Amino acid sequence: MTLVEQLYWGGAALIALWLVVFGLALVATRNGVVTPGPATQEFGDDPEPPAVVSLLGNRWRGVEHAAAATLLDLAARGLVELRQPGDDPARSTVHVTEAGQAAPVLLAHEQRVLERVTARAANGGAPIGAIAFRDDKRAASWNTALRQEIVAEARLRGLSRFRFARSLGSALLIGAFVPGSLFAVAAVMGGHGVRAAAAVGVAPGVALVFLLAKSLRERATPKGLERAGHWEGLRSWLTAHEDFAQLPPASVAVWDRYLSYGTALGVTSLTSRLLGFDSGDRRRVWSSYGGTWRPVRIRYPRLRPGFGGSTPRLLQLAAAAAVVAGGLFAFAVLRQPDWVVAVDEGSMRRPGVVVSAGWVGVALLALAVAGKFSRWALFVAFLAMMPGNFASGGHGWFRDTAVHDGPVPVEWAAVTAFGALAAYFVALACLERREPDTVTGEVLRMESRKGRRAARFLALDEGNADVTTAWALPAASQGIATGAQVRLRVSRGTRTVLSAELVRAARPEGDRSAKGVRQDVS
Structure with missing residues (x-):
């Protein structure tokens, strides 16, 4: 066997060894088994926030419903108020109370949720559907930051930790690139070019690091397993109430913090569905443009011939x-x-x-x-x-x-x-040769389409109708954001935006990413 062949076989053996060590590390760092405690209605002497309970209830894999549970907990503590004016829970409204406006000292994730609610309900309250974001990227970044803050709080309380120790993670990261270095040397000695050597040297490391990154999740601590068992007992007690799952958000006035913990544990289905902090319904958006909140239905003319064409x-x-x-x-x-x-x-x-x-x-x-x-x-x-x-x-x-x-x-x-x-x-x-029309309104949503050169959908609320049809915004246009008020010169035949003028920049929506950003329309 030549030296080149030995290097290739050595690299393959190192990959197999890395995979064995990685598999053993995954087995050794598995979460322990949560032993459910007896059904109880007690929170404990120092109960964790509902958002942290959401992490424990999801076995440290995610924080589903944590934002909704936090909002309900703020309502139970008197910082916000949820009202249901009629029989439809979807028409409920959220209001920030004087206690909430006094800027109390809150945990980081609670402050984030309160800022979002305050931004949407600044003028006397807002429908709960208006809490949802209008932009997918903002929603994703906001929820990512929320999860990081919840995980940090769980670690501070000794309930969660990194899955791998720092020394083990570093060893696996460095070891992932050792086989590739042997492959690269073998490729050079075999007469291959530098590009080929770089390709065979980097590819194994990238694949192994990808596997490592997919496994970097949270891991329970002994205390976390104990507290998770306690909250399983509360889940059992809440589940025994048949009507609890269908309680509306406004029932927090009666159920107090039980509703927030039930939402965190996934017991309440109605409140979790109505209190969304994601990107919301792309076809039905709440708008306050014109002075009053109302739902605006958006039509996207995807199959319209000539849409956005010059x-x-x-x-x-x-x-x-x-x-x-x-x-x-x-x-x-x-x-x-x-x-x-x-x-x-x-x-x-x-x-x-x-x-x-x-x-x-x-x-x-x-x-x-x-x-x-x-x-x-x-x-x-x-x-x-x-x-x-x-x-x-x-x-x-x-x-x-x-x-x-x-x-x-x-x-x-x-x-x-x-x-x-x-x-x-x-x-x-x-018809394109006619004088363009001018429309003014607030940008409700902006949707991308397939293809880099394809015009984007821009849904505009002109304040005079509850239904709007999206316009075609050229892909090269910059500086227009959801929530901004704009004046557009448009061609109604193809529904194309010819030019845009900023009337008022988008106001911060409580996502900590829009503050201090100046919006310019090119």
Whole structure:
């Protein structure tokens, strides 16, 4: 065995050894078994906050419902107030009390939740649905920071710890790149280039570090297991109350902190669903633009032809549709029966070949005109040729089409449809020449679309309707954020935003990421 081969085998052996050590470390650092305590209604002498109980109740894997549980706990302590004006719990409102406005000393995660509620209910209260974020990135960053603060509190109380000791984690991290170094040396000695050596040297380390990173979770302490067992007893006591799961958020006035702990432990399904601190419903957003809170339904015209298109693009699409209409009509009129005469079995000259080839060829030409031609288009075209290629004999659907005088009904339908589509695009292009309209309102949501160059959806609340249709915001536009008030110059035909002027920057929403940020529209 040569030295190069020895290096490769040595690297492979080190990878196997690393995986064995890693597996043993995972087994050795598993969470212990939580022994549920007896059913109890007692919190204990020094009860953990509901958010920390959420971490314990989820076996240290997550903090689901922690934000909702914290809000209910703040309500039970008199810092916020939840009101239900009617029979529908979804219409409940949240209000910050004088005690909450006095800026009391709170834990970090409690302060974060209170700031979010205060930002949304600053003007006399807000619907509980308005607590949800309008932006996915803000929601993700806010909830990530909330989890970090909850984990820090759990560690401070001695209930949670790092899964791996620092020395073990460092050893696994360093050891992950040792096999790759042997592979890199072997590649160089074997006459391979530097790039190849770097690739085989880095790839194993990246894969092993990925496995290591996926396992870096929290781990219970003996005290944490004991307290988790106590809260399992409270879960059992709350579960025994049949109506507890469907209690509305406003019932915190009666159930006090039990409702917050029940939400943290996943016993209450209704409050957990209504008190969302995520990105919210993308089709139904609460807005206070115009003076009063109201739900605004958003329509996204994903299948609308010409949405967000410029005049040149509309004319290009019109030309592509015209190619399909004119090409199919010309092919059907010129088609002759002797083009597709069936010959011996095995011949490529079968009745369906020319028919399907004509249709597919017209489609490919239209894709080229539309600027959508690609290798995938060729692959789909190849598959589309298969039915015609396997059609044989002197009768059948393809044969009847070949001998038909002029376009068949399906061709007439396609010619009519694409002809109308071409006229539609030309009409839109003409409408684009009109003077743009001006609309003013508050940005409710911004949604991305597939493709880097595709226009984004911008949902604007103009304050005069409960339903709005999203506009097409060019992908290159910068400086527009959800919650900002803007003045847009738009083309209503394609619903395209031509220019945007900032009227008022987005106000901080309690996510600690918008403070001090100046919004500019380019």
